Amino acid sequence: MDDSTIMESSPVGEHIQAISDPNAVSYLMFNKQKIKLVAKITLGRDTDNSVVIENKLASRHHALIQKIKDDYYLKDENSTNGTLLNGKRIPADKYVKLGRGDKITIGSANLVFG
Numbered sequence: 001m002d003d004s005t006i007m008e009s010s011p012v013g014e015h016i017q018a019i020s021d022p023n024a025v026s027y028l029m030f031n032k033q034k035i036k037l038v039a040k041i042t043l044g045r046d047t048d049n050s051v052v053i054e055n056k057l058a059s060r061h062h063a064l065i066q067k068i069k070d071d072y073y074l075k076d077e078n079s080t081n082g083t084l085l086n087g088k089r090i091p092a093d094k095y096v097k098l099g100r101g102d103k104i105t106i107g108s109a110n111l112v113f114g
Helices: 010-021
Strands: 027-032 031-035 040-044 064-068 071-076 095-097 102-104 111-112
Touching: 040 102
Parallel strands: none
Antiparallel strands: 027 031, 027 111, 040 064, 064 071, 071 095, 102 111
């Protein structure tokens, strides 16, 4: 008798393993709140953003986080004061891959992946 399971022996099992990765990023911490990650999150001062940052140093449409395949990327939307990732300014209008524990700084606001 074969002792293998669907998790070990099928494409469906491999897919389930991939989407249940315990190291996968599943939320963004901001103001002591967990924000569930979706395909695209906009960040900025304007109220039409997914995450509103009430800070004079934040642009109206400051940055975005977008899921591409199985990873999340941060992009500065040509903001006036720039976006920092782990203390370093990211290039304007370029996608930068994010990982667990990364700290995003917009003005004086900090967001952390968890």
